[in-house]
Amino acid sequence: MEKITRLSSENGVVIFSKSTCCICYAVNVLFNEVGVSPYIHEIDHDPEGKEIEKALSKMGCSAPIPAVFIGGQLIGSTNEVMSLHLSGSLLNLLRPYLSSVH
Numbered sequence: 001m002e003k004i005t006r007l008s009s010e011n012g013v014v015i016f017s018k019s020t021c022c023i024c025y026a027v028n029v030l031f032n033e034v035g036v037s038p039y040i041h042e043i044d045h046d047p048e049g050k051e052i053e054k055a056l057s058k059m060g061c062s063a064p065i066p067a068v069f070i071g072g073q074l075i076g077s078t079n080e081v082m083s084l085h086l087s088g089s090l091l092n093l094l095r096p097y098l099s100s101v102h
Contacts, residue, residue: 001055003048008069011039012097016056016067018044023078024066030081034091035098038068070094 008014013031017024019042031038043049043065053064061067063077070093075081084090 001048001052004052004055004059007039007041008074009072012071013038013094014041014069015039016041016043016052016065016069018042018065020044021065027066027068027078027081030085031094034094036094037099071096 004016013036015024015028015031015038017028017040028038028040041052043052046052056064056067059067059074061074061077062079066077066081068075068077068081075084075093081090084093
């Protein structure tokens with residue numbers, strides 16, 4: 001879907017999320033804690049939300065939300081993000097997007 005491609009390429013770190021999803025919130029907090037302010041696209045506030053959710057599933061996201069993109073590349077959902085974080089690899093992917101404050 002063009003909207004997913006555009007948003008993920010225009011922003012360094014993008015999370016497709018739902019405002020009512022506690023797992024999405026937890027992933028957002030993780031990124032903020034390591035010093036990254038991701039672009040959050042709440043698909044439940046988007047008229048094309050259902051289509052975005054279907055497109056994310058077709059792209060191979062294990063769960064359609066949260067769907068995390070770093071540098072325009074689909075990283076995956078919560079399981080993939082947490083696996084990368086626990087292995088220490090997530091910070092390497094996020095290094096270009098870390099704020100200078102942290």
